[in-house]
Amino acid sequence: MPVLTSDSARGSSGKGAGLGLALVSAVAFGGSGVAAKPLIEAGLDPLHVVWLRVAGAALVMLPLAVRHRALLRRRPALLAGFGLFAVAGVQACYFAAISRIPVGVALLVEYLAPALVLGWVRFVQRRPVTRAAALGVVLAVGGLACVVEVWAGLGFDALGLLLALGAACCQVGYFVLSDQGSDAGDEVPDPLGVIAYGLLVGAAVLTVVARPWSMDWSVLAHDAPMDGTPVAAALLLAWIVLIATVLAYVTGVVAVRRLSPQVAGVVACLEAVVATVLAWVLLGEHLSAPQIVGGVVVLVGAFIAQSSTPAQGSPDPVASGGPERELSGRGRSA
Template identity: 80%
Template sequence: MHVSQGRSAGLGLALASAFAFGGSGVAAKPLIEAGLDPLHVVWLRVAGAALVLLPVAWRHRHLVRTRPVLLLGFGLLAVAGVQACYFAALSRIPVGVALLVEYLAPALVLGWVRFVQRRPVTRAAAAGVVLAVGGLACVVEVWAGLGFDALGLLLALGAACCQVGYFVLSDQGGGSPAPGRSGTDAARTSEPPNPVGVIAYGLLVGAVVLTAVTRPWTMEWSVLGGDTGMNGAQVPAWLLLVWIVLLATVVAYVTGVISVRLLSPAVAGVVACLEAVVATVLAWVLLGEHLAAPQLIGGVLVLGGALIAQSSTPSAPTGPVASGPGGEPEAAGSELSARRVAL
């Protein structure tokens, strides 16, 4: 009964996390259309969430010594790179399309494994890649000469590539103790890093990098004091910012990490795919962005291909990991952890 209750709670938290993450693009797009630069919106999200999670970073400050490469990779690629590309894409293409393009990341990881690392992949994994690419062709309407802005699609693809870079970097920096380390540092290095700690430091690194790149002091701060349009309705800009920082980042990450501890990574990954569905529905209801029937079918194919590719990825651990209910370390799923930083 206890196990059943734990799984039910985990499923509920995973669903809550998927809904929270799925709304980030919908909340960000009106701010961009109101006059904020996409990179400035990214900076507001990352810096705000980093400030909220600062106590968590302090608690896990040993990660700076034991996992510096992982933290830098997470901050540069999974935070700064993914979000900058994703939010820039939102200024040119619909939310649902940008997110579905980003879901090519698991397929691209398999491409890296097969052609760069020269490791074999299963037939199911190859089928997943073909399915995802075919679905993407429907989403972007290739028969119409690309139905969306080409630069926007390239930016969304850039977000997926940044995720791949993070997956690869995480895979290279396993959990073995570094030469010359002993005692507490060696034990901590050999243990799976706390995923919330990695997220907190990734946000801090991303905030520092984005501050240098975006120069937030040049931002149109007056936009945050006004209203923004959402499909004809007027919504306070500051309320959308609170939504992005607290709900779509902090709450989404915390519920997502806890759900992975209560569920298997595979189940949590499947539930995470609801993010794309949530984002598409919210964009339809709140922003008036409609996708045609072929695009909806293509979206289903992309998600199906991503699920097959993710479940067929070679079992070498990548990305932050979390401890399961029984105390045994289990992979948190790099696709789950890193993809969500972008959303």
């Protein structure tokens, strides 16, 4: 249901709410790996876990898809693009990349997305960006390099790096498409409807890629070990579907609308920090000193980006959430 926002919502309160939603999204997305790893170690293929995640979320959001079926006529390209890039593309490219290059390298390349978003805004949309937003991106990417310890086991595989870059480009699609229509007044596409159809499209694409009919379904009926502690596989799957997908996408898309694609993209880098900390606490994967320092740098970069103000003499710099961030409607994400 659309929610009208006043001018003050575009000020500090609206920006604060957007930042809070972006943080919730980053935490929710960051918790997916901790729940997925035990399922993979229990015998499920990574692509099958991805398919279960997206297909399960699509089922949860199906009633909303029916409710917002008018979007199929009004915004078919947006729905198809969101499903292909923001849902299926990111997942498929990332898992294909880590089969060829170290996870840390793939994750760093994927999270070059905030820098690519700035490039899209500056050179494609030809809109100004603030120096603070650019500095925030540089700090976040540099800190992320420490979090994932990119220097450990670095190996050059051209195809693997291209796949990771493909995941980054798909993440750009997520942030850019999440912002589509936010200035369309009463015609703004409802975020929940866009997410619901994006998940349906993503599930359809991943069904072809993952071939779930070959999956060992019996794994879901047993426990999966989490750092030596047995946890019901069904409970882990429920977490992945409801928290790490449905909640993560909904809060993420709404955050993009309250902030801007590039600012929300920098805050999303916290996902890697959250994932690393949760792996430390729940899976016994300890943090090194460089990872801790890197996490702090990511936090600093995210703060600088979201608190940036308009550059002197520049009309409505996007990184500051200028008038183009006005919301006359709300609700959604992936």
